[in-house]
Amino acid sequence: MSWKSLELTGWGRNSHQTALTARPERQKDLQRAIGDSLAQSGLVAHGGLRAYGDQALPRGDDQHALLTTRMNRILAFDSATGIVTVEAGMCFRDMIRAFVPKGWLIPVSPGTAFATMGGAIANDIHGKNHDTQGSFCNHVLGFELITPDGNTQQVTPDHNLFRATIGGCGLTGVITTVTVQLKKISGNCVQVTETKIKDLESYLIAFDEAIAQNVDYTVGWIDGLAKGKRMGRGIFETATLSDETIELKPAKEKSVPIDFPALALNPLSVRSFNLLYRNRFLRKSRTTLTPFEAFNYPLDAISDWNRIYGKRGFHQFQCVIPRSEGERALPLLLDTIARSGAGSFLSVLKTMGGDGRGLLSFPMKGYTLALDFPHKAGVEALFRSLHKITADHGGRIYLAKDSMLTRDEFDAMYPNADEMRQVLASLPHSEKLTSQMAARLALTGDAA
Amino acid sequence: MSIQTKNETWLILGASSSLARAFAAEVAGQGHDVILAGRDQDDMAATATDLTARFDIKATPTAFDAMRMEQHPTFAAAIDAMAAGTLNIFLVFAQMPEQDDIDADPTLVVPTVTATYSGAVSVLHCLAPLLEQRQAGHVVIVGSVAGDRGRIKNYVYGSAKAGLHAYAQGLRARLFKSGIGVTTVKPGFLDTAMTWDAEGMFLVSSPQAAAADINKAVTKGKDVIYTPRFWWVIMTIIKHIPEAIMKKLAF
Ligand SMILES: Cc1cc2nc3c(=O)[nH]c(=O)nc-3n(C[C@H](O)[C@H](O)[C@H](O)COP(=O)(O)OP(=O)(O)OC[C@H]3O[C@@H](n4cnc5c(N)ncnc54)[C@H](O)[C@@H]3O)c2cc1C
Numbered sequence: 028m029s030w031k032s033l034e035l036t037g038w039g040r041n042s043h044q045t046a047l048t049a050r051p052e053r054q055k056d057l058q059r060a061i062g063d064s065l066a067q068s069g070l071v072a073h074g075g076l077r078a079y080g081d082q083a084l085p086r087g088d089d090q091h092a093l094l095t096t097r098m099n100r101i102l103a104f105d106s107a108t109g110i111v112t113v114e115a116g117m118c119f120r121d122m123i124r125a126f127v128p129k130g131w132l133i134p135v136s137p138g139t140a141f142a143t144m145g146g147a148i149a150n151d152i153h154g155k156n157h158d159t160q161g162s163f164c165n166h167v168l169g170f171e172l173i174t175p176d177g178n179t180q181q182v183t184p185d186h187n188l189f190r191a192t193i194g195g196c197g198l199t200g201v202i203t204t205v206t207v208q209l210k211k212i213s214g215n216c217v218q219v220t221e222t223k224i225k226d227l228e229s230y231l232i233a234f235d236e237a238i239a240q241n242v243d244y245t246v247g248w249i250d251g252l253a254k255g256k257r258m259g260r261g262i263f264e265t266a267t268l269s270d271e272t273i274e275l276k277p278a279k280e281k282s283v284p285i286d287f288p289a290l291a292l293n294p295l296s297v298r299s300f301n302l303l304y305r306n307r308f309l310r311k312s313r314t315t316l317t318p319f320e321a322f323n324y325p326l327d328a329i330s331d332w333n334r335i336y337g338k339r340g341f342h343q344f345q346c347v348i349p350r351s352e353g354e355r356a357l358p359l360l361l362d363t364i365a366r367s368g369a370g371s372f373l374s375v376l377k378t379m380g381g382d383g384r385g386l387l388s389f390p391m392k393g394y395t396l397a398l399d400f401p402h403k404a405g406v407e408a409l410f411r412s413l414h415k416i417t418a419d420h421g422g423r424i425y426l427a428k429d430s431m432l433t434r435d436e437f438d439a440m441y442p443n444a445d446e447m448r449q450v451l452a453s454l455p456h457s458e459k460l461t462s463q464m465a466a467r468l469a470l471t472g473d474a475a
Numbered sequence: 476m477s478i479q480t481k482n483e484t485w486l487i488l489g490a491s492s493s494l495a496r497a498f499a500a501e502v503a504g505q506g507h508d509v510i511l512a513g514r515d516q517d518d519m520a521a522t523a524t525d526l527t528a529r530f531d532i533k534a535t536p537t538a539f540d541a542m543r544m545e546q547h548p549t550f551a552a553a554i555d556a557m558a559a560g561t562l563n564i565f566l567v568f569a570q571m572p573e574q575d576d577i578d579a580d581p582t583l584v585v586p587t588v589t590a591t592y593s594g595a596v597s598v599l600h601c602l603a604p605l606l607e608q609r610q611a612g613h614v615v616i617v618g619s620v621a622g623d624r625g626r627i628k629n630y631v632y633g634s635a636k637a638g639l640h641a642y643a644q645g646l647r648a649r650l651f652k653s654g655i656g657v658t659t660v661k662p663g664f665l666d667t668a669m670t671w672d673a674e675g676m677f678l679v680s681s682p683q684a685a686a687a688d689i690n691k692a693v694t695k696g697k698d699v700i701y702t703p704r705f706w707w708v709i710m711t712i713i714k715h716i717p718e719a720i721m722k723k724l725a726f
Contacts, residue, residue, distance in 0.1 A: 029668070029671050029672035030672060031671060031672040049671075050668070050671055051668070052491075052493055052496075052667075052668045053491060053515060053518045053668075054517060054518065054521065055515065055517070055518065056668070097493065097668075100521050100522060100524070100525035101524060101525045101528040101529060102521060102524055102525070103524065103528075104524075104528040111528075114521075125528070125529045
């Protein structure tokens with residue numbers, strides 16, 4: 028098994044760590060890489076490295092890293108039931124490309140096609156359809172897990188490690204295969220309706236109506252710079268699964284070839300971007316047929332877009348606020364953000380239908396708001412105030428995006444934090460599987 | 476990419492490498508069946524299931540060991556029985572230990588040369604008559620830019636690949652009479668498990684991009700290709716460096 032020293036960073040490029048990294052292509056090599064690193068000082072598994080912060084980063088340079096993206100095969104597929112087992116490094120793009128033509132859809136997908144099935148379990152990820160479909164792990168029938176003692180376990184919902192692994196940030200073991208129930212579909216696209224929304228109040232009403240009508244997908248794009256009466260204005264998108272099959276044009280991939288200089292991203296450019304985005308269509312609303320990939324992954328159209336934030340990187344703030352607190356907490360958050368002038372290209376508002384199945388699953392019934400901020404002086408103070416508003420209203424921060432929560436903030440937001448610590452403490456050799464985030468939140472190790 | 480209507484079979488020799496997997500996916504995506512030949516049975520079984528599930532084609536794993544040359548005639552007979560219709564061959568296996576390791580342990584020379592050269596020639600020589608009988612098919616032989624010029628950094632492996640290139644030229648002339656094309660592929664640096672920890676790599680390309688390139692070359696009936704194409708330029712320059720200078724270079 029070959030290892031090489033690699034500088035790893037999350038999608039936000041705000042934390043870095045150099046570590047010996049392996050990228051096995053076969054089961055045998057995967058087993059060997061895990062065995063070798065468990066015999067030494069341990070490892071962290073990665074998928075697409077699409078988590079923003081330090082979640083997938085090794086704790087120090089003696090800890091190994093395991094890139095799973097080449098473990099991406101379909102191991103079993105039943106075309107009658109839509110039950111599929113894949114290697115955990117398979118990404119969403121592959122799931123869509125392999126199964127949509129056969130009439131089966133991976134029911135929940137994040138906003139990037141390059142996240143893997145292993146990463147999807149480790150964060151119990153959600154899509155634009157949480158109200159109707161729940162989160163990813165609601166569709167997971169089981170998975171194979173290599174625990175820190177080196178044993179291989181078949182984990183189904185009745186297994187004692189199921190709840191700790193779902194949303195468990197990769198701390199219970201390395202997920203090697205994943206079995207999911209796909210959803211039967213008859214077309215290859217969704218019918219999307221985009222409507223301009225003038226303020227936050229109208230947004231909450233629009234979401235209520237869509238939920239009442241059981242619309243398949245809903246998402247809101249918000250202009251994070253708009254203040255006062257315009258606060259919360261943006262474009263509301265709803266979509267329903269279509270029965271039609273449209274022709275797919277091969278996508279031309281654009282990319283950001285260099286790190287943008289810090290100047291490129293300033294309040295003016297962000298303002299112009301939001302203006303352009305809001306006016307990409309002139310009428311009050313429009314309806315189009317959009318293929319799944321284009322609908323789910325608009326940001327993937329430009330690869331390495333995270334480089335527009337330059338070398339210093341950026342942070343994403345994503346919280347969920349209980350439904351009953353939305354009216355109070357969202358204006359406070361948006362106002363704090365707009366007044367900070369820290370500026371975010373696009374902010375996303377979505378709704379969530381209920382709790383996830385994992386001890387640390389992010390979702391709860393309510394609203395989730397996500398915005399990006401460049402890394403610079405003052406951003407930490409801003410995040411502290413946003414964390415406080417979130418916690419005060421009974422909400423929580425999404426660990427997939429986080430790099431700044433303190434242990435105390437985390438404990439206040441995640442009621443099962445201590446139960447998670449107990450599960451990990453009772454796992455033999457759990458110290459072999461840790462990460463910078465795990466250390467920061469005292470999930471594993473001496474402080475736990 | 477043209478969808479070929481006739482169903483053909485591609486025999487992939489050395490099916491566990493990432494280039495082999497990517498090429499198998501390319502041709503399976505066009506509706507062709509594949510036979511996956513190699514040593515890691517579990518791995519090939521997984522690839523076979525994957526290709527069948529994705530592309531609704533027939534993918535069959537079969538045991539093959541380049542080093543066991545005495546078994547190659549029986550292997551060829553088995554392939555003959557398995558593949559009805561047009562048979563194409565994609566040969567990609569090789570062994571590439573570090574030159575330093577070979578220098579320290581010269582017993583590594585034989586396995587390197589056997590896997591990279593003799594084993595390849597042996598199995599191709601057993602399979603060539605099958606293609607001639609069918610008067611159809613295509614052969615892809617994956618060589619290497621390392622075979623274009625002997626270099627201090629990997630000349631044992633490079634010389635075996637150079638031999639393979641010469642064999643491919645002869646085989647091309649022989650099979651031409653039966654209307655069968657032979658494409659020699661010289662990949663530059665590919666991002667694979669074999670090169671994961673290699674130092675001094677530049678302009679690295681993905682196995683998927685190389686596989687797509689190769690498939691295009693097959694469709695066009697090309698004799699020799701570099702992938703990516705600019706390697707042709709690099710190797711033309713390297714090939715023309717006078718030996719008096721080359722021997723002083725450390726790459
Ligand atoms: C543009 C963009 C849009 C996004 N949109 C959404 C969204 O809409 N909804 C949402 O929920 N998330 C979203 N995300 C976040 C992303 O889905 C999650 O961070 C996801 O976990 C990333 O998966 P990955 O394979 O890249 O994992 P990585 O980032 O590589 O790792 C994330 C965590 O998973 C663990 N892990 C990965 N693979 C394994 C394995 N095989 N075994 C054990 N542990 C493993 C790692 O240790 C780490 O803790 C988005 C991210 C980006 C960049």
